[in-house]
Amino acid sequence: MIVKKVREEVAEEDMEELEVVYVPPPPPEEEDSIFSHYATGINFDKYDNILVDVSGDNPPQAIMTFEEAGLCETLSRNVSKSGYVKPTPVQKHGIPIIAAGRDLMACAQTGSGKTAAFLLPILQRLMEDGVAASRFSEVQEPEAIIVAPTRELINQIYLEARKFAFGTCVRTVVVYGGTSTGYTIREVLKGCSVLCGTPGRLLDIIGRGKVGLSKLRYLVLDEADRMLDMGFEPDMRKLVGSPGMPSKEERQTLMFSATYPEDIQRMAADFLKIDYLFLAVGQVGGACSDVEQQVLQVTQYSKREALMDILKTTGTERTMVFVETKRKADFIATFLCQENVPTTSIHGDREQREREQALTDFRTGKCPVLVATSVAARGLDIEHVQHVVNFDLPSGIDEYVHRIGRTGRCGNTGRAVSFFDPEADSPLARSLIKVLSGAQQEVPSWLEEIAGGAHGTTGFNPRGRVFASTDTRRREEARHQVSVPSSAADEDVWE
Numbered sequence: 082m083i084v085k086k087v088r089e090e091v092a093e094e095d096m097e098e099l100e101v102v103y104v105p106p107p108p109p110e111e112e113d114s115i116f117s118h119y120a121t122g123i124n125f126d127k128y129d130n131i132l133v134d135v136s137g138d139n140p141p142q143a144i145m146t147f148e149e150a151g152l153c154e155t156l157s158r159n160v161s162k163s164g165y166v167k168p169t170p171v172q173k174h175g176i177p178i179i180a181a182g183r184d185l186m187a188c189a190q191t192g193s194g195k196t197a198a199f200l201l202p203i204l205q206r207l208m209e210d211g212v213a214a215s216r217f218s219e220v221q222e223p224e225a226i227i228v229a230p231t232r233e234l235i236n237q238i239y240l241e242a243r244k245f246a247f248g249t250c251v252r253t254v255v256v257y258g259g260t261s262t263g264y265t266i267r268e269v270l271k272g273c274s275v276l277c278g279t280p281g282r283l284l285d286i287i288g289r290g291k292v293g294l295s296k297l298r299y300l301v302l303d304e305a306d307r308m309l310d311m312g313f314e315p316d317m318r319k320l321v322g323s324p325g326m327p328s329k330e331e332r333q334t335l336m337f338s339a340t341y342p343e344d345i346q347r348m349a350a351d352f353l354k355i356d357y358l359f360l361a362v363g364q365v366g367g368a369c370s371d372v373e374q375q376v377l378q379v380t381q382y383s384k385r386e387a388l389m390d391i392l393k394t395t396g397t398e399r400t401m402v403f404v405e406t407k408r409k410a411d412f413i414a415t416f417l418c419q420e421n422v423p424t425t426s427i428h429g430d431r432e433q434r435e436r437e438q439a440l441t442d443f444r445t446g447k448c449p450v451l452v453a454t455s456v457a458a459r460g461l462d463i464e465h466v467q468h469v470v471n472f473d474l475p476s477g478i479d480e481y482v483h484r485i486g487r488t489g490r491c492g493n494t495g496r497a498v499s500f501f502d503p504e505a506d507s508p509l510a511r512s513l514i515k516v517l518s519g520a521q522q523e524v525p526s527w528l529e530e531i532a533g534g535a536h537g538t539t540g541f542n543p544r545g546r547v548f549a550s551t552d553t554r555r556r557e558e559a560r561h562q563v564s565v566p567s568s569a570a571d572e573d574v575w576e
């Protein structure tokens with residue numbers, strides 16, 4: 082059951098283990114490491130041709146250059162040192178929207194720079210308004226809170242925020258499960274203007290009275306559709322209902338993702354001001370077209386052999402192999418090591434220390450193959466990932482879009498190969514075809530046949546149908562105008 086799985090995952094990400102003593106290594110201090118980045122790819126300029134749709138009243142004018150963003154000198158310098166020459170579409174539109182004080186629901190393809198789109202205008206505003214130098218206090222009052230669904234992703238966002246805030250008095254702190262609570266609290270109490278966290282640890286620190294919310298101006302939900310799905314929604318409601326949390330009218334709420342199922346879009350409106358803007362860069366829920374997608378028909382029993390065939394061609398290029406269960410991640414990683422392929426794995430049953438070590442080994446190339454569960458599907462930005470293999474396809478198409486988006490980032494090209502086992506994956510066939518054709522990829526005829534044979538919507542993820550490229554408010558308006566009764570929200574996706 083998907084519901085159960087989602088809940089298990091949440092528990093893993095945020096479980097408050099009383100005995101955890103793990104203290105993560107300190108973040109880099111040297112400027113070169115802080116600003117190390119990878120080059121944009123040959124398709125970076127193609128971003129300019131992507132269709133952009135902003136809906137809602139009075140959207141501000143987009144910017145064309147970082148100069149037009151009106152960033153202070155330090156921020157501008159940090160943007161240049163990060164290797165950013167011109168903004169991506171989500172930045173061109175998102176930065177002025179946020180700077181104008183508007184709430185935002187933004188949808189843009191994987192790897193297209195959503196993180197900087199929210200970090201830069203927030204930091205700029207904090208600088209402009211003269212953020213107080215951080216100092217020790219028993220209660221910290223951050224001005225911005227950023228939440229993300231996984232520990233590794235929130236840590237990455239924290240490092241990005243710390244990079245852009247380099248040389249300013251903005252102090253960014255990160256809190257996430259699997260690390261020592263005492264250490265986390267000490268870090269927060271040293272001073273905290275921007276607080277990044279996974280939901281459970283964030284609520285824990287707030288509940289302990291270490292973080293007050295009276296100065297909060299920005300609430301950012303990265304991977305917003307995930308943060309509002311059944312697994313995390315209760316935590317998000319708890320967060321916005323925390324004592325002292327400014328009401329949605331008094332704070333600015335920003336949501337970012339590459340996928341936005343319609344039912345989640347509707348629910349997200351509970352967290353946003355009524356006049357929020359919806360920014361869609363390209364197709365909502367569409368895959369990044371810089372990823373060459375290939376679907377192979379492979380039965381359960383031939384998958385290991387098929388994987389070995391692929392890995393023989395990839396050499397030392399980084400490859401992420403996604404599997405469905407934690408146990409299988411261990412099993413496949415062990416199998417590959419026995420076959421002399423240097424491999425590591427990341428999943429929710431590994432200790433946080435091991436998870437971080439696995440990512441480091443993968444990043445540095447010590448282990449060019451990373452076997453992962455869905456815990457690594459979203460947001461992770463790792464240089465040189467040229468291949469994604471879906472050893473097992475996920476049950477939902479959105480997860481597929483995020484997984485393959487670990488490659489082909491920032492204008493670089495990448496390749497994703499998926500093993501389609503008709504026994505298990507037929508319910509995904511139709512939505513997979515939509516994603517493939519939406520990204521101008523070849524659709525195998527056998528897949529079309531399977532999709533044609535798949536009856537009704539049984540087991541078919543209804544979210545896969547969402548390629549509206551628009552704001553649900555528009556669809557609702559249209560529905561209203563033609564007097565079509567609105568259909569009940571699809572709930573069977575969770576079954």
Ligand SMILES: Nc1ncnc2c1ncn2[C@@H]1O[C@H](COP(=O)(O)OP(=O)(O)OP(=O)(O)O)[C@@H](O)[C@H]1O
Nearest residue numbers: 165167168169191192193194195196339460462491
């Ligand atoms: N304007 C820019 N110029 C050059 N590089 C950029 C620019 N904006 C972002 N990048 C880089 O592109 C990469 C992808 O950005 P980011 O991780 O923010 O993507 P994303 O849209 O959040 O992806 P995902 O949907 O997977 O979370 C990062 O390495 C980031 O530093």
